[in-house]
Amino acid sequence: MLKDLFYYLIYPGFLFVAVAGGLLSFFDRKITAWVQFRKGPPLLQPFYDFFKLLLVKETIIPAKGSRITFLLAPVFSLFGATVSSVLIFLPLLGIKTGFTGDVIVIFYLLTIPSLTYIIGALASGNPFASVGASREMKLVVSYELSFLLVLIALIIKSDMSISLYDIINAQQPANAFIGSISGVILFIVAIFCLQAKLGLVPFDMAEAETEITHGSFIEYSGSAYALIKLTKYIMLFTLPAFIIALFMRGINLEGIGILWAILKVLAVVLILTLIRNTNPRVRISQAMRFFFVWMNLLAIIAIVLIFFGY
Amino acid sequence: MDESAGYYCDCFDIFWVLKFKKLGFKEFCFKKSLFLFHFGGASCNNCDIEILDCLTPRYDVERFGMQLVGSVRHADVLLVNGSINKKDKPRLLEIYNQAPKPIIVVAIGACGCTGGIFAEGNTFAGPVDKIIPVDAYIPGCPPKPEAILAGIVKLLSK
Numbered sequence: 445m446l447k448d449l450f451y452y453l454i455y456p457g458f459l460f461v462a463v464a465g466g467l468l469s470f471f472d473r474k475i476t477a478w479v480q481f482r483k484g485p486p487l488l489q490p491f492y493d494f495f496k497l498l499l500v501k502e503t504i505i506p507a508k509g510s511r512i513t514f515l516l517a518p519v520f521s522l523f524g525a526t527v528s529s530v531l532i533f534l535p536l537l538g539i540k541t542g543f544t545g546d547v548i549v550i551f552y553l554l555t556i557p558s559l560t561y562i563i564g565a566l567a568s569g570n571p572f573a574s575v576g577a578s579r580e581m582k583l584v585v586s587y588e589l590s591f592l593l594v595l596i597a598l599i600i601k602s603d604m605s606i607s608l609y610d611i612i613n614a615q616q617p618a619n620a621f622i623g624s625i626s627g628v629i630l631f632i633v634a635i636f637c638l639q640a641k642l643g644l645v646p647f648d649m650a651e652a653e654t655e656i657t658h659g660s661f662i663e664y665s666g667s668a669y670a671l672i673k674l675t676k677y678i679m680l681f682t683l684p685a686f687i688i689a690l691f692m693r694g695i696n697l698e699g700i701g702i703l704w705a706i707l708k709v710l711a712v713v714l715i716l717t718l719i720r721n722t723n724p725r726v727r728i729s730q731a732m733r734f735f736f737v738w739m740n741l742l743a744i745i746a747i748v749l750i751f752f753g754y
Numbered sequence: 755m756d757e758s759a760g761y762y763c764d765c766f767d768i769f770w771v772l773k774f775k776k777l778g779f780k781e782f783c784f785k786k787s788l789f790l791f792h793f794g795g796a797s798c799n800n801c802d803i804e805i806l807d808c809l810t811p812r813y814d815v816e817r818f819g820m821q822l823v824g825s826v827r828h829a830d831v832l833l834v835n836g837s838i839n840k841k842d843k844p845r846l847l848e849i850y851n852q853a854p855k856p857i858i859v860v861a862i863g864a865c866g867c868t869g870g871i872f873a874e875g876n877t878f879a880g881p882v883d884k885i886i887p888v889d890a891y892i893p894g895c896p897p898k899p900e901a902i903l904a905g906i907v908k909l910l911s912k
């Protein structure tokens with residue numbers, strides 16, 4: 445019981461992923477600054493932002509909105525992110541949970557933040573927020589299918605095991621999944637799904653600052669917005685870790701392995717950051733076509749390749 | 755030595771501990787992370803351009819932890835520039851009332867501070883500080899980005 449609480453609240457749960465996610469968010473902003481030849485924010489900037497919003501600022505509840513739903517949505521998004529991170533990190537750190545089928549549960553838990561953003565935005569009663577919510581809904585519908593196809597392909601590749609621990613162990617030291625042709629194709633699809641799940645630039649139409657002024661989050665202020673920021677930090681760590689578990693044989697925390705683990709996470713976040721800095725925002729119809737036609741096509745090609753043993 | 759120089763560096767600067775002790779945790783976080791919201795009144799557009807200049811690589815206000823936000827609900831600083839005429843006045847008041855407190859108001863440019871060349875126009879509705887309380891004035895027509903940064907640093911080390 446005490447051990448479970450430790451898992452959920454401290455390591456590898458809430459506290460660990462929040463701190464690591466904050467540092468990764470700094471990494472993302474610093475790389476962005478370097479790409480644009482700027483100097484960038486200080487190291488602890490994400491934590492300053494979070495504590496300022498949480499402790500200093502006033503939380504305003506919109507007059508026309510639904511009060512309880514509006515305030516509970518960020519709390520639930522934080523729950524969803526934390527629980528999914530625990531389920532991902534336990535197998536990743538080599539702790540066997542004895543939970544078969546957790547890949548499917550993780551898949552559902554990872555959609556909870558997006559769903560709660562939609563609910564919170566619709567509860568705020570702001571027209572811009574509802575535009576943002578409708579865009580987020582369309583985006584969820586389009587990328588979830590591709591993400592599910594990636595998971596199905598990996599399950600087939602690892603001899604039909606649906607537990608994350610077995611998927612990690614099915615990859616031998618010499619042949620991680622990313623080392624094969626189908627693995628590379630699936631990795632590309634997964635990276636674009638991550639980009640859309642995190643709401644980074646080519647797919648950030650749900651919170652487009654310049655056209656609908658932060659869309660879904662327009663009415664959030666103070667502590668409620670702080671929780672949303674924290675969820676974003678956690679997702680920025682959890683999703684790359686999930687990709688590393690699925691494609692790169694997880695991580696190994698002995699000796700030099702720690703360095704490799706950090707490098708793997710930084711490499712995945714670096715890819716996401718570079719994509720976000722070199723692309724303009726696309727329209728929602730373009731994003732839907734991109735996922736429905738091209739990404740699904742790539743994922744299906746990868747599945748066919750897996751059947752032929754590539 | 756000028757204490758405000760510490761704001762140019764990373765969190766490793768030597769004033770970090772000093773400031774932290776002086777300000778307390780909440781105030782320290784607030785000053786290290788200001789989100790800016792830009793309200794352009796009836797401006798001649800020069801001040802808007804100079805404000806945007808501060809975000810460009812050459813001046814880069816993100817190293818102070820500042821960031822331009824699109825929604826006033828996230829804002830900590832309200833940058834007001836341009837003369838405020840009769841149509842702008844209710845909108846400025848509404849924006850100010852919608853912002854979560856504490857909020858810092860900065861009047862930028864001669865128009866924001868006093869009315870500038872529009873002060874005697876027949877639609878003019880008073881400089882910004884007649885409408886909402888102002889914390890800092892940055893004069894100039896338009897103020898250089900350096901002047902805006904200097905004003906911000908002064909505000910931070912107040």
Ligand code: SF4
Binds near residue numbers: 863871894895
């Ligand atoms: S202060 Fe000068 S530059 Fe700025 S808006 Fe007024 S007239 Fe234009």
